[in-house]
Amino acid sequence: MDSVDAAGLGIGDQYPPRIMGVLNVSEESPYDPSVYDDPGEAARYVDEQLIDQGADVVDVGLESANKRFEVLTAQQELERLHVAIETLESVSGDAVFSIETRYAAVADEALSQGFDMVNDVCGFADPEMPTVCDEHDAAVVKMASPPDLERPGAIEETDWAECKSEEWVREADYVDMVYEALKQNGLTEKTIVDPAFGGWSEAQTLADDRETFRRLREFRALGKPMLVSINRKNFLGEIADRETDERLPVSLAATSMAVERGAHVIRTHDVAETRDAALIGAAFSEQSTTTRDDVTVSRLDVGSTRELHAHLAERDVDPELAADWVHHAFEIDGLTADERGVLERVAGESGAVWIDLASGRSLLVGSTAAIERVAAGIRDEDGRLSVIEDELERRTR
Incomplete structure (x- = not known):
């Protein structure tokens, strides 16, 4: 900056x-x-x-x-x-x-x-x-x-x-x-x-x-x-x-x-x-820039795929890499055992990580690209999984 x-x-x-x-x-x-x-x-x-x-x-x-x-x-x-x-x-x-x-x-x-x-x-x-x-x-x-x-x-x-x-x-x-x-x-x-x-x-x-x-x-x-x-x-x-x-x-x-x-x-x-x-x-x-002994380190203000996409584009780096580098974590609650099973399978196939927690809650972690593949993988599922698909797509933009 x-x-x-x-x-x-x-x-x-x-x-x-x-x-x-x-x-x-x-x-x-x-x-x-x-x-x-x-x-x-x-x-x-x-x-x-x-x-x-x-x-x-x-x-x-x-x-x-x-x-x-x-x-x-x-x-x-x-x-x-x-x-x-x-x-x-x-x-x-x-x-x-x-x-x-x-x-x-x-x-x-x-x-x-x-x-x-x-x-x-x-x-x-x-x-x-x-x-x-x-x-x-x-x-x-x-x-x-x-x-x-x-x-x-x-x-x-x-x-x-x-x-x-x-x-x-x-x-x-x-x-x-x-x-x-x-x-x-x-x-x-x-x-x-x-x-x-x-x-x-x-x-x-x-x-x-x-x-x-x-x-x-x-x-x-x-x-x-x-x-x-x-x-x-x-x-x-x-x-x-x-x-x-x-x-x-x-x-x-x-x-x-x-x-x-x-x-x-x-x-x-x-x-x-x-x-x-x-x-x-x-x-x-949070302080974004620190200079010491003539060396400056600047933390890019990146909290979303869009923000990293913009930084990469301005530096002539392929902005599509943002999808591989930005990670997301979602906690999901209220699913049946069958629904959790579907998501665990799709997450594994998509390069994301699925972790079962206590009390029926689960954690979905992955890059933007991986989460997008999860959303695509459950797109044709009926019921509440379609709601999860909508939220995953909306929140990874």
């Missing part, structure tokens, strides 16, 4: 989780508590509500992400940039300042005027963005997005058949598309990846966000630090049946889980609370 130096702020496995607070100088959302168009008021907000509360990074947005508004041109963003620059000059606290923009010209001007990093919600749709960031030696957050400056995050609208292949499209699911979107147009040495949570397109569903969050560790295979923006998002509110202003508890629970699953930066409007939740997640995460 590469680390990123963002103007002296280390971001990566060997650093604590970083908190990105949000300031908007867009005039489209006047009731948003983080929106300011006066540099003095904006600076006070940044000092008191962001930096003093624990923000390591302040992300300044020039326009609303709300799809109801028309996308600003680069020139319109440049006309607003003076408010952001004057705010930065008036802030007394110490933080890394990020400019949220999709345009390389805006990023270039902001970085020239004192900003430290870039948050690109269009994922390098502007082909000059990586070059600009490299020239300024600036860290850049790359959000998963199609290569279109007017459709940030609309991952499903990408012509994946052209980018990948028709066969890939038939097999890919939403999270696969997010992963590939992050790879489109490359990654700089200082890229931080963002899996694009939230309603960026009409096609994106709450189930898509839940599945992306569940499989968050897969994105670590890209070898770059990861940012997640999940603060008060709808996919969390739906689980707890809470409206936006009541979603802080679910956001904090998800923050701890995100850090434990490999997130390095949490973007939030609730800085102090999110900082605490992130520290809890970090405290109970």
Whole structure:
């Protein structure tokens, strides 16, 4: 896992989780508590509500992400940039300042005027963005997005058949598309990846966000630090049946889980609370990287076949080997003696291990490939064995 130096702020496995607070100088959302168009008021907000509360990074947005508004041109963003620059000059606290923009010209001007990093919600749709960031030696957050400056995050609208292949499209699911979107147009040495949570397109569903969050560790295979923006998002509110202003508890629970699953930066409007939740997640995460005597050992964050598959593919190793290397263990209870006999026979034929335990329970252990062969071997069996087949297939993916 590469680390990123963002103007002296280390971001990566060997650093604590970083908190990105949000300031908007867009005039489209006047009731948003983080929106300011006066540099003095904006600076006070940044000092008191962001930096003093624990923000390591302040992300300044020039326009609303709300799809109801028309996308600003680069020139319109440049006309607003003076408010952001004057705010930065008036802030007394110490933080890394990020400019949220999709345009390389805006990023270039902001970085020239004192900003430290870039948050690109269009994922390098502007082909000059990586070059600009490299020239300024600036860290850049790359959000998963199609290569279109007017459709940030609309991952499903990408012509994946052209980018990948028709066969890939038939097999890919939403999270696969997010992963590939992050790879489109490359990654700089200082890229931080963002899996694009939230309603960026009409096609994106709450189930898509839940599945992306569940499989968050897969994105670590890209070898770059990861940012997640999940603060008060709808996919969390739906689980707890809470409206936006009541979603802080679910956001904090998800923050701890995100850090434990490999997130390095949490973007939030609730800085102090999110900082605490992130520290809890970090405290109970296993250390992934250790360096001693100039030797570094990194444990790949692998808890499923999919995760190992991603790591192998990024290293040009046959990903199908994942099925032989990832092992699973299942405890099964409630079977009759005849049903246990069938499973013991099929397990032995499939290269898995079947162990009878006390009180009628049994243990099934084997590689992904072996367990898949067990599932195939009992596919035509009647009764409760079909339930076991379904569970084995579902849990080895």
